[in-house]
Amino acid sequence: MLLIPTAARTAPSPRYWLVLALLLVAIKLALMLADPTQRFFLGDSESYLHSALTGWIPPDRSFLYGLFIRYTAVAAGSLGGLLVAQSLCGIATALLCARLAVADLGVDRRAAALLAVLVAIEPAQLFYERMVMAESLGTLCLLAMLSCGFAYLRRGWWPWLLAMALAGIVTVALRMSLLPVVLGFSVLPPLAAAAERGAHRSWLRVGMHLVIAVAATVLLHQTYQRLYGYLSEGPPGYLQASGTFRLGLVAPLVKPEHLQRVGLDPALLQQVGPALADPRAREAQLWLDDGLIAVLRRAAGNDTERLARKIVSRALADDPLGLVRMGLATTADYFVAGETRQRMLDDLGVRPLSDGMQTSLRERLGYVAAADPARLNPAATYFEQAGPWFIVCLFALAPLALVAALRLGSARRSAALLLALAALGLVAGQLLFSHIISFRYLHPFPPLLLLCAAAALAPARRRSGLQIG
Structure with missing residues (x-):
């Protein structure tokens, strides 16, 4: 047997990526022809469509996704x-x-x-490509942010940190729920780079790059908040309703004294219909006419958002571990059949659009909404049947990321560390900042789980030469 020394293993050629891209295009085209049905989720889709058709800036949802619809669907x-x-x-x-x-x-x-094919045909990916929702675009931006962070590790070139910060703020503009993940990830690539042995990175350089990452993130987030405030004709912020959303998240922690400290009558809590201490009632506190938010809005008027933020701060200060307890209780509901079934029905978009929006869709976009939205198209059925898969993704992502990091070993120490921390951050964000169980919220999990599985199970074989004979 003859061993001929060769150069280090090269990256895939442009032809590899071209063939793979064409394969994915063919798969997507076939699936679009097989199932072109589009679906709508509760008030979210109507808000996005109204924003796209009129230029309205939603107070509680992404205006950027409305622009995306305008320059794709409306333009076409x-x-x-x-x-x-x-x-x-x-x-x-x-x-x-x-x-x-x-x-x-x-x-x-x-x-x-x-891996690419599996991500492309994954149930949530196919379903949300057909939903008028920001998940597909938002997950792409999240993956772009992660890719920029890994590119920085690979090249050590600080402009990748600027690109990472830009992808991060676009992710937040589309999916506000990913804000904790984006902020946490912003500092990880420079810190992970410091763990690379033999990289000859001085602590001064690491510190400088960390400052660049933080400064870029702060600048872009402040700029976005000011832009949103200008467009919505309100104070700077990610959303005009961010205060009440936070209050809905921590509603079970709110006590009469918290209202009293901000100058509100503690007796207002007696007007709240849904059980205030019940973590499962947090969605009701946000949207029902007798929920905590509606009661507060009737009492505080235009000052609602400011007072809501103050109440949240006081509630968390008095019970800092409350979010963890509520998060664990909510996460446990993924194993309660009645809860998961009801949430799946909501996520499938089985409720009809309003008559006015159906008319707008028909006249402006030539689309006739399904007469019976409860009747599921193939992609929706695929999504529904994949409910257990999404739960596996939620609970398996963190341990599988750790396994992948161990398999990568010292040769890719910084990449292994960054992968594990990114996965743990996504799981922690879901645990702490989700007021309900929702399969929609789990949309970023399958691609990352499949990525970790590939890293753990299919490392490239390292050879010093080619064997002949």
Whole structure:
């Protein structure tokens, strides 16, 4: 047997990426032709569509996604333009996962191609490409942020930190629930770089890059908040309703003295209909006419958001571990069949659009909404049947990320650390900041779980030469 020394293993060629991209396009095109049905979720989809059609800035949802709809569906004169655009987002997400796997995690290129295909046909990905919701675009931006962080580790080039911060604020603008993940990740790449042995990175350089990452994140987030405040004709912020959303999250921690400290009558809590101490009632506190938010709004008027933020601060100061307790209680509901079934029905979008929005869709975008939204199209049925898979993704992501980090070993120490911390951060954010169980909230989990599985199970074989004979 003859061993011929060779150069280090090269990255996949442009032809590899072209063939993979064409394969993904063919898959998506076939699936779009097989199931072009688009679906709508409660008031969220109506808000996004109204924003796209009129330029209205929603106080409690992403205006950026409304712009996305305007420049895809409205510009094309067809809601199908949104389906095409979101399918392209799915292709880009799959390619980013493959790129991360090969370039940063040392995964075999054939396994990376399989990973891309699995991400592209994953149930939540296909379903939300057909939903008028920000999940598909938001997850793409989240993967772009992660990719920039890993690219910084690979190259040590600080402009990647600027790109990472930009992708991060776009992620937040689309999916406010990912704010804790984005803020936490902003400092991780420079810190992970310091763990790389033999990288010859001085602590001064690490510190400078950390300052760049933090400064870029702060500047972009403040700029976005000011832009949103200007567009919505209100104070700067991520959302005009951010205070009441936070109050809904911590509602079970609110006590009469918290209202008294901000100058409100503690007896207001007696007007609240849903059980205040029940973590499962937090959604009701946000939306019902006798919920905590509605009661507060009737009492405080235009000062509601400011007072809500103050109440939240006092409630958390008095019980800092309360979020953890509520998060554990809510997460446990993923194992309660009645809770998961009801949430799945909501996430499937089985409620009809308003008559006015159906008319707007028909006249402006040439789309006739389904007469019976409870009747599921193939992608929706696929999503419904995959409920257990999403729960597995939630609970398996953190341990699998740790296994992948151990498998990567010292050769890719910084990448292993960054992967594990990113996965743990996503799980922690879901645990602490979700007021309900929701399969929609789990949309970013499957791509990351599949990425970790590829890193753990399919590392590229390292050889010093080619064997002949």
